[in-house]
Amino acid sequence: MDPQVGSILEGKVASITKFGAFVALEGGRSGLVHISEIANTFVNDVHDFLQEGQEVKVLVLSAEKGRINLSIKKALPPQERPASRGPRPFHAPRPAAPQQTDRPHPAQAVQKPLPPSGDQAFEDKLKRFLSSSEGKMADLNRSMDGKRGGRRRR
16 A cells, blocks of 8 residues: 555665665655755755665655655755845835936946945846946947948939
């Protein structure tokens, strides 16, 4: 009988491959823990996280046609995210964007030196990029206008 999906079981790592690890479960069954289901971080080499013979807790993801898919990371308790990383909660107010009433033409805008990348919000970086991009495109279009059209007709 296949284990129930969503149940947490204990097993022993039977073998390790480059794409995951096979875990021996109770009752002589075994299942695969895919490399993406081993840890909450990027796993380049399974040997960095698991060893053969190691006791592990696994969550049953699916059990079909004799194949049992397992997850170690989903069997672990959820970890708290640090407050300094990740997206803002949806209810947090956005910082006020500076209002510009008289905007110069992008080609005439004076470029300010960029502060260190950690000090500037993404929206400000995007705004500065779009402004400089528009200025460069205007210069390119102006220089290309004289080169288009080829010969004049008489």
